[in-house]
Amino acid sequence: MEAKKLKYNELPVITFRWVRANDLRLAEVEPDGAVYSRAHVVSGQELLRPFEEIHIEDWLGSYPGTNEAELARIVNEASVTHYIQSSAAGEMVRFHYDLSGAEHSLLELNVIEVRANESLNVLMEYVGDEAATLASVLNLIRVAPGGVLNLYKINHLPTGARHIEQRYAKVAEGGTVNYYSIELGARETIVHYLTDLAGDESQGHLKSIYVGHESRIIDLSHQMSHWGRKSRCDMEIRGALTDRARKYFRGTLDFKRGSAQSEGGEVETVMLLNKDVKSFAIPLLLCGEDDVIGNHAASAGQIDEDKLFYLMSRGFSHEESKRIIVESAFRPIIDQMPDEALRERILDRIAMMMKKVNS
Numbered sequence: 001m002e003a004k005k006l007k008y009n010e011l012p013v014i015t016f017r018w019v020r021a022n023d024l025r026l027a028e029v030e031p032d033g034a035v036y037s038r039a040h041v042v043s044g045q046e047l048l049r050p051f052e053e054i055h056i057e058d059w060l061g062s063y064p065g066t067n068e069a070e071l072a073r074i075v076n077e078a079s080v081t082h083y084i085q086s087s088a089a090g091e092m093v094r095f096h097y098d099l100s101g102a103e104h105s106l107l108e109l110n111v112i113e114v115r116a117n118e119s120l121n122v123l124m125e126y127v128g129d130e131a132a133t134l135a136s137v138l139n140l141i142r143v144a145p146g147g148v149l150n151l152y153k154i155n156h157l158p159t160g161a162r163h164i165e166q167r168y169a170k171v172a173e174g175g176t177v178n179y180y181s182i183e184l185g186a187r188e189t190i191v192h193y194l195t196d197l198a199g200d201e202s203q204g205h206l207k208s209i210y211v212g213h214e215s216r217i218i219d220l221s222h223q224m225s226h227w228g229r230k231s232r233c234d235m236e237i238r239g240a241l242t243d244r245a246r247k248y249f250r251g252t253l254d255f256k257r258g259s260a261q262s263e264g265g266e267v268e269t270v271m272l273l274n275k276d277v278k279s280f281a282i283p284l285l286l287c288g289e290d291d292v293i294g295n296h297a298a299s300a301g302q303i304d305e306d307k308l309f310y311l312m313s314r315g316f317s318h319e320e321s322k323r324i325i326v327e328s329a330f331r332p333i334i335d336q337m338p339d340e341a342l343r344e345r346i347l348d349r350i351a352m353m354m355k356k357v358n359s
Contacts (some may be wrong), residue, residue: 004028008066008164009221011250013284019277021248021280024219026188028069029134029162031105035079038103044093047120049083050272054111059140059214063168066192066221074138078109085113086120086147090337091255093121099135099161100129114175123152123338124273126185132161135186141169141177145199148176156349157185173199173228179337183210184349188217195224197231197262202230204233211329211353212245212277223252224268226259227293235266238333240326242273248280253296257288266293271326272302291321323354 041048056075065071093248097106106126112152114120126135143149149169157163163186169177183189195204204224212218224233237249251265270279281298303325311321327350337343340344 005184006067006069008070008194009219009248011248011282011284012223012254013286014253015282016053021250021282024190024217024248029254031107031134033104033131033133034102035095036106038098040080040095040097042094042096046248047084047087047091047093049085051081051083051111053224054083056140059111059142060168061170062262063194065138065166066164066190070136071138071166074107074109074136074166078138080106080108081110083111083113083121084122086115086118088118090119090121092123094123096125097127097135099126099132100155101129101131104128104131105133108135108137110137112139112141112149112151112305114143114149114189116144117146119148119150121150121338125154125156126163127156128158128161130158130160132158134162136164137166138226139165139167141167143169143171143175143177143291145173145175147172148178150178152180154182154342154346155185155189159185159187159216161186162188162190165192169195169204171195171197171199171202171204175199175203175207176203177204177329179208180333181206181208182346183208183218184353186216188219190219192221193223194228197224197232197233198227200228201230202228203231206235207333207336208237208316209333210239211350212239212241212247213243213353214245215243216245218247219243220248221250223254224264225254225256226262226264227256229258229260229262231259231262235269236333238329239270240273241270241277241279244276246278248282249298250282250284251296252284252286253294254286255289255294260287260291262289263293267296268298268327270300271329272300273322323351324349326354
């Protein structure tokens with residue numbers, strides 16, 4: 001009997017059904033193998049606080065998650081939990097999860113608190129072997145007035161796994177969240193981010209890259225809700241698709257009543273490296289306030305032939321030229337990773353994926 005399919009990442013406002021992009025429907029994947037207990041804190045142990053101090057309901061608010069079932073599963077069953085609190089020194093907490101061997105499933109819940117006028121850096125990296133099945137993560141974030149959070153996520157999971165990340169942030173007056181998401185792995189990648197820019201002059205910035213190959217599914221749902229006056233946001237997503245990969249991007253800018261003089265923008269650019277790929281982009285602009293500026297754009301196309309010809313005229317092969325063009329498009333975002341070794345790992349992964357494309 002076919003497994004029941006669940007809805008993931010349903011649009012906040014439904015569009016035409018024939019578009020087939022209102023949501024993603026997949027069968028649920030159950031965690032299996034041993035409960036994840038592998039050491040994963042690379043640095044920043046001193047910023048971890050007792051998780052028992054947390055009342056999750058206070059942090060969740062009305063966040064719907066990618067769907068009700070997945071949200072409830074993490075809240076009730078997460079085996080890895082952290083309560084991370086900033087310090088005046090602006091240090092980094094770094095996690096490295098390895099879903100290989102017997103521990104090939106992960107249910108993770110993080111509560112991240114940035115206190116007033118402090119900063120915090122958090123880096124999460126996910127790897128594994130072909131046994132990996134599921135990495136499902138919920139991040140609940142609160143940034144106090146004047147606080148700054150830099151959150152880096154790198155998904156290197158193998159092609160047999162499903163990766164789900166749900167993220168909800170509430171940003172107070174003058175606070176800022178900066179997200180950097182690198183999606184280079186997993187058979188299915190499902191991302192659901194909701195950021196409430198609650199305070200005046202609060203800011204939310206997202207930069208993300210992805211590569212889809214073979215029959216991967218990448219489903220990205222990003223929403224920035226402006227509540228405070230003079231709040232600012234921008235989303236920049238860059239990707240490349242080949243083989244039979246499918247990608248959905250649902251970007252929502254939501255200007256609530258009272259968010260006067262706020263400004264938001266979203267841009268998605270994707271390179272289509274094969275005629276069989278599917279790319280759906282649904283930029284959505286909701287406006288309950290008239291004194292705001294909202295910009296959105298999405299573009300999809302093949303590699304620029306002039307650039308390809310130029311590189312090949314300099315002695316590069318056709319395959320090398322394509323890789324250089326893809327890497328150069330991603331480089332402005334990769335360069336914002338916090339250390340050189342990480343940047344090299346990301347570039348190596350992209351090169352490996354491009355090699356498979358060309359082989």
